[in-house]
Amino acid sequence: MRIAQVAPLYESVPPIAYGATERVVSYLTEALVAAGHDVTLFATGDSRTQAKRVATCERGLWRDASVWDTQCHHVRQLETVAQMADQFDIVHFHGEPMHLPVSRRLPCRHVTTMHGLLLPPDHGPLYAMFSDAPLVSISDDQRTPLPSANWQATIHHGMPPDVLPFNAAGGDYLVFLGRMMPSKRPDLAIEIARRAGLPLKMAAKVHPGEQAYFRDEIEPLLARHGDVVEYLGEVGGEARYAMLANARALLFPVDWPEPFGMVLIEAMSCGTPVIAFRRGAVPEVVDDGVSGLIVDDVNQAVSAVERIGRLDRAGCRRAFERRFTADRMANDYLTVYRRLLEET
Incomplete structure (x- = not known):
């Protein structure tokens, strides 16, 4: 499967330190590559991946003192995705919802993972207008403010089992x-x-x-x-x-x-x-x-x-x-990708 992962540009993928969304995008991207899929990651220039990388800014925007308006860089990223969209079977968005008008017009399928809190006064009218946009929640509770959105699945985050060292004893703090x-x-x-x-x-x-x-x-x-x-x-x-x-x-x-x-x-x-x-x-x-x-x-x-x-x-x-392994997460997303592709 030809898959595009579109990460926010605030931090590198994976992030240097803080950055949960970018970390999840990294774990998912690498698991999909390991499973044999053709993956392209749209992220910052200092991101590290086994996938093909397409960068529209040099480094994480929150770590670039010369950057003031981060939206400009995300608009450029979105245009780059749109120009390349005919190379993919599905585009998976992970950032803020400015991509919705463009994603409706892509020549391929798309899906969006909602990583943040949903606010009825803001997200309610938005997803009423974009009621056809396929969404994935990261918990069932996250859906509570917006139960009528076009939810495809709840997929809990995962990570590789060898990232953190297991400690059977723990410490005193x-x-x-x-x-x-x-x-x-x-x-x-x-x-x-x-x-x-x-x-x-x-x-x-x-x-x-x-x-x-x-x-x-x-x-x-x-x-x-x-x-x-x-x-x-x-x-x-x-x-x-x-x-x-x-x-x-x-x-x-x-x-x-x-x-x-x-x-x-x-x-x-x-x-x-x-x-x-x-x-x-x-x-x-x-x-x-x-x-x-x-x-x-x-x-x-x-x-x-x-x-x-x-x-x-x-x-x-x-x-x-x-x-909560990355392989489980990747398999759950592949199930969603395949179901969306079958609808075409």
Whole structure:
């Protein structure tokens, strides 16, 4: 099958550190190539892939100080995809929905994975107009605000089983990984660790739009609780993997409807159980009592820290292998691709 994967241009594929969508696109692209398909990846020039790569910008836009208007680069990418579309059987979009008017007019099939939160005032009218656009959700919960859209499947993310090292023992600290933003509640992660009496390592990216939040809300907590919390900034590569694998547990105290939570399965992959708030897709992703403990508030999270050592880290890893490998994800997408091609 001739498949095009169209990634957002904010980060490279795979990303240097933070960038869940770009990481998923990388895992899917490489799994499709390994399965023998002819794959073209539309991504940044610093992306690394076994597929054919088509770049419309030199590097990840969020890491290029000369870039101000990222939309310009995505429009150029979309035009490049359209010019090449007759070379593909299907084009798979992963970015923001500006491609919808063009995708309707492509000479091949297309599908879009929705990676973010769906907002009824915004996405409702959009997908009412584009009711024919085939969509894939990354969790069933993600669909809740837009149940009538043209959903083809729910496909949970996956990753190769050998990316993170399995650690059967774990360590003596908690970890918070991701993005330093209000809905991820890094402040609650600090409170949970402080009350549980365990050190907390925080590795989180601060985006430009969230610098005021970090300065006003989080930095004072870091200063006040420096004996408990170690803030490491954005961490990538082997250092990130080792920090996750050597932790006792991952804290995931989100207070928004998280569409998936890539870091959850990264933790499971290395045997590190998660303590996660019951929000969004968390109950779909976490096997409560196996790969982690699902809680409803800070008090329950503190209690969960005391109990998390009773979970079998090998069982946590097995839960990952059963449900969240890249090969499983790729096979699920191939099923959608084939069904759409049969409709032509």
